[in-house]
Amino acid sequence: MNETARSGDGSGTDDSLVPSLGVVPAVVAMVAVLAPVRDGIGDPFVQVAGALAVVSVVAFLARRHGALGVVPGAALAAGSSLGVVLLTGYALNQGITGSTAVPGLDGTVSLLFLAFASAGGSIGVAAADYRGVSARGLIERTYRFSTMTVVGFAGLIAMALVSVFLAPLFGADGMQGQLLQYLSTALGLGSVAALTMALRGYDLSFLDLEVPNLRAVGWTVGGLILLFGALIAISVAMTVVGVDTADHGTTQQVEQNPELLMVIVPGMLLVVGPFEELLYRNVIQKSLYETFSRYGAIAVSSVIFAGVHVVAYATAGPGQILASLVVLFGLSLVLGFIYERTENLVVPALVHGAYNAIQMIILVA
Structure with a gap:
């Protein structure tokens, strides 16, 4: 089977839509990492992950407003998000979870795992942006x-x-x-x-x-x-x-x-x-x-x-x-x-x- 044409791709679309969508998981990852840092977690891996999460958000916003081109913008967003994935994954493996209580639920949620998963989503959106996938194609x-x-x-x-x-x-x-x-x-x-x-x-x-x-x-x-x-x-x-x-x-x-x-x-x-x-x-x-x-x-x-x-x-x-x-x-x-x-x-x-x-x-x- 030959590689098929990917639906939803094509020229003539607003190329700011995909990085706009990328802002969402990037912001979630940023908040999920910085909240434990604010609460006193001093682990250097978590702190660096927080800094990279901020970079990821800035990169998507820069792409959204045309301040960065496709290649440097998508590469910066993907690279910084990958750093968040690796560093939060390492922190989780070492027993640092950044758990927080959820109002109305009898239990806690690991903010670092949320950051790990959200940053993974950011990588996917950045890859789609790099390949010129339209917003419709990303949704599909x-x-x-x-x-x-x-x-x-x-x-x-x-x-x-x-x-x-x-x-x-x-x-x-x-x-x-x-x-x-x-x-x-x-x-x-x-x-x-x-x-x-x-x-x-x-x-x-x-x-x-x-x-x-x-x-x-x-x-x-x-x-x-x-x-x-x-x-x-x-x-x-x-x-x-x-x-x-x-x-x-x-x-x-x-x-x-x-x-x-x-x-x-x-x-x-x-x-x-x-x-x-x-x-x-x-x-x-x-x-x-x-x-x-x-x-x-x-x-x-x-x-x-x-x-x-x-x-x-x-x-x-x-x-x-x-x-x-x-x-x-x-x-x-x-x-x-x-x-x-x-x-x-x-x-x-x-x-x-x-x-x-x-x-x-x-x-x-």
């Missing part, structure tokens, strides 16, 4: 991102519902628990993928299933090497800056009971890899091609892919969960790139499944 992209996010989380919900329905037939722990998990994965993700294709009018030709040729084999081997290389690079970077990640729930089970590998290894190869790639790559990422650029679709689908895995790390703290999702985002970028290059679902499914299986084997080696 936001809508498509939202609908595909719903599809991604629908897969998670479907898995949970299938698991509850089939639970009386299986045990909750051990081998039977793993079998239940993989059966739920196949039925849950498979049903959501099929339903999404039906609702969008796609037939079976939409599925990129081909018998692997020599090129596909090369991409499978090379992709596996690339995926582990990315993991090592991300892990080293996080170790250097002192960021802690959480353990996946399956990892914890294997460490406690190595015999589960008899089910987990084939489950990763035959179920997790194929069905996760079916939904998140062949259905979600490929659907995003209709609205985003190819590489934009890879990034957006990776955000969704990482987000739906939050439950798998639920036993850890918020900062560790966030760091783990960042790792997943990076690995998903690699899988998305492999799928985009090969246009064959079999290749990323094999790479994904083999990667997971090898990781589990290494734990007990």
Whole structure:
């Protein structure tokens, strides 16, 4: 499939509308960072994040009023917002949340997480501004991102519902628990993928299933090497800056009971890899091609892919969960790139499944 024309783009539109929209998440991020600073949080990373958040707002306003051109304005807005994302993410990982009570609610909200998420939105708007996307195009992209996010989380919900329905037939722990998990994965993700294709009018030709040729084999081997290389690079970077990640729930089970590998290894190869790639790559990422650029679709689908895995790390703290999702985002970028290059679902499914299986084997080696 060739890169499609992106709807909502075009000349002749008011190029101040997109940066005007960008002011909103940038201001939210700025307020969310500066409020904890005002309340006495003296962490230098939070303070620098606050300064960068101000820069992001100024950059969008300068673009809005024509004081900065597209390239320098969008680059400054995106760069400063990325700094806010990295610094607030690091602060969250170190246990600094900037929590505040919400009137009328029995609980608190992390202002730094709000800043993290809002700054991420600012990056997306800045990227749209740089590429000359119109306000209508940005709204359409936001809508498509939202609908595909719903599809991604629908897969998670479907898995949970299938698991509850089939639970009386299986045990909750051990081998039977793993079998239940993989059966739920196949039925849950498979049903959501099929339903999404039906609702969008796609037939079976939409599925990129081909018998692997020599090129596909090369991409499978090379992709596996690339995926582990990315993991090592991300892990080293996080170790250097002192960021802690959480353990996946399956990892914890294997460490406690190595015999589960008899089910987990084939489950990763035959179920997790194929069905996760079916939904998140062949259905979600490929659907995003209709609205985003190819590489934009890879990034957006990776955000969704990482987000739906939050439950798998639920036993850890918020900062560790966030760091783990960042790792997943990076690995998903690699899988998305492999799928985009090969246009064959079999290749990323094999790479994904083999990667997971090898990781589990290494734990007990």
